Amino acid sequence: MEKYLEKLLLQIRCKKARPYIAEEIKGHIESQIEDNIADGMSYEEAEKNAVADMGDPIAVGISLDKIHKPQIAWKLLVIVGILSLxxxxxxxxxxxQSGYSNLEPFMQEMYQLETESFVYSVFIGFILMCGIYFIDYTVIAKYSKIIGLFIITMGILLLAGFFGGDINGVRYSIGFGMFRISATSLMMFYVPIYGAILYKYRDGGFPALLKSIVWLIIPVFITFRMPNLIVAIIMMIxxxxxxxxxxxxxxxxxxVKKTIVSLWAVFMFLPIMLLFVMYTFHLLAEYQEARIHSFFSASGERFYLTSMLRTFSKDILFVGNSGNDVIGSLPEFNSDYIFSYILNSYGSIAGIVVVAVLAAxxxxIFGASIKQKNELGMVMGFGCGMIILLNILLNLLGALGIIPPASSFLPFLSIGRSNILLCYALVGIIMSIYRYKDVYPKKIRASQVSFQKTINI
Structure with missing residues (x-):
């Protein structure tokens, strides 16, 4: 049997697939041996016949090699390429366009710097995406608790003022000097890592579920205290x-049913009550209280922006510029309100194209995750998809004036180096998951995967 397996595995080019194929084939042979012994054969005879029934090892190996080989997500690459362009x-x-507006020269210079930074970020993002793709998501899963603890630690240090002061009570970035990353982008990257942490508690029962909930609560609370309520909600959901x-x-x-209902009831009810108490006793940041007051009283800066966005939306043409002064009227129109800029500058047809590509x-992402037979990849993929989906929804609805503007970004289109890198990192994980969709089985131990010993050949 060992010689048969050695010949068969020689035909398998993907080394990561060999241990699982060997285990599967060995299981079939041993099962057939048991049947042959039950039919009255000796062990030696039973083994010989079981191996012979498997067929030619080279032919079987070539056939399995075609099935268990890494795949490249070409469609995803095309979509990301279109969005990047x-x-x-x-x-x-x-x-x-800013050069022909009434903006001051220093503002035009700022847009030039932001444009250059955007291009550099796209280039670095592609490198990051490829790096994660080749690392293999199971390696990330193996060290998920260490990565998760690192992100949580960085968040705690940020709250303690370790990385410098804040701006208007908000703590934005983590790092030193020029090497800084948005705190919220780093916290959102925790979500796919959480999927791998969750997998480590598989088959652990109720105590394991409680531990998983603790891993959920801590980073959400840290993000809320930064303070960034919207990103905290995105992470929690x-x-x-x-x-x-x-x-x-x-x-x-x-x-299953009782746990899911209880879980969602608790996490939806408690945050609302906590927010109410913090607002009532003035425990929130001043700007957060102002936003809440603006939302419920239909007044304030946020309501003013919402009204302006709604007014802009009424003038949008099917093709062409609406005539609205988006650049001079909207703050951060190239990031938070980039979709409003697209609609007002190029028309609704351009907006439809952008929405279609983002929908694709x-x-x-969700299609690849649902079809993924390996459940570790499936849950990590869902995490990546939710971060991208919720940011798209919040950004589009805010830009159209349907909801009050929230802290979000339009993936691959909004400026912001950290958010751009986050998008490419998430896509890198998805590409890695897709790459090994026919390699890894349904259930693997995340603590051992990618470091299992292959059969020496």
């Missing part, structure tokens, strides 16, 4: 989706 063209358009999928898949030996991105 659109992002560069949009930012270039903003730079050239995304991780609740992940843990719901895990419960539905039977990872925890608990009542989201559909591919």
């Amino acid at each position: 659109l992002g560069i063209l949009l930012q270039q358009s903003i730079f050239y 995304s991780m609740l989706i992940q843990i719901t999928v895990a419960i539905l898949k039977g990872w925890f030996k608990i009542s 991105l989201v559909m591919f």
Whole structure:
């Protein structure tokens, strides 16, 4: 049997697939041996016949090699490539358009710097995406708790003022000197890492579920205290989706329906009550209280922006410029309100194209995750998809004036180095998951995967 396996595995080019193929084939042979012995054969005869029944090892190996080989997500690459190109063209358009507006020279210079920074970020993002793709998501899963603790630690240090002061009570970035990254981008990257942490508690029962919830609460609370309520909500919903999928898949030996209903009821009710108490007793940052007051009283700066965005939306043409002074009227129109700029500068047809490409991105991510037979990849993929999906929804609805503007970005199109790198990192994880969709089995131990010993040949 060992010689048969050696010949068969010689035909398998993907080394990561060999241990699983060897285990599967060995299981089939041993099962057939048991049947042959039950039919009255000796062990030696039973083994010889079982191996012979498997067929020629070279032919079987070649056939399995075609099935268990890494795949490249070409469709995803095309979608990301289109979005990257659109992002560069949009930012270039903003730079050239600002030169013909009534903006001060220093503002035009700022847009030039932001455009250059955007291009550099796209280039670095592609490198980051490829790096994560080749690392293999199971390696990330193996060290998920260490990565998660690192992100949490950085968040705690930020709250303690370790990385410098804040701006208007908000703590923005982590790092030193020029090497800084947005704190919220780093915290959002925690979400796919949480999927791998969640997988480590598989088959652990109710105590394991409680530990998983603790890993959820801590980073959400840290993000809330930065303070960034919207990103905290995005993270909480995304991780609740992940843990719901895990419960539905039977990872925890608990009542499925009761647990899911209780989990969502608690996490939806408690934050609202906590927010109410903090608002009532003035425990929130001043700007957060102002936003809440603006939302419920239909007044203030946020309501003013919402009204302006709604007014701009009424003048949008099917093709062409609406005539609205987006550059001179909207703050951060090249990031938070980039979709409003697209609609007002190029018309609704351009907006439809952008939405269609973004929809294709989201559909591919969730489609790849749902079809992924390896449940570790599935849950990590859902985390990546939720971060991208929720930011798209919040950004589009805010830009159209349907909801009050929130802290969000339009993936691959909004400026912001950290958010751009976050998008490419998330896509890198998805590409890695897709790459090994026919390699890894349904259930693997995340603590050992990628470091398992292959059979020496």
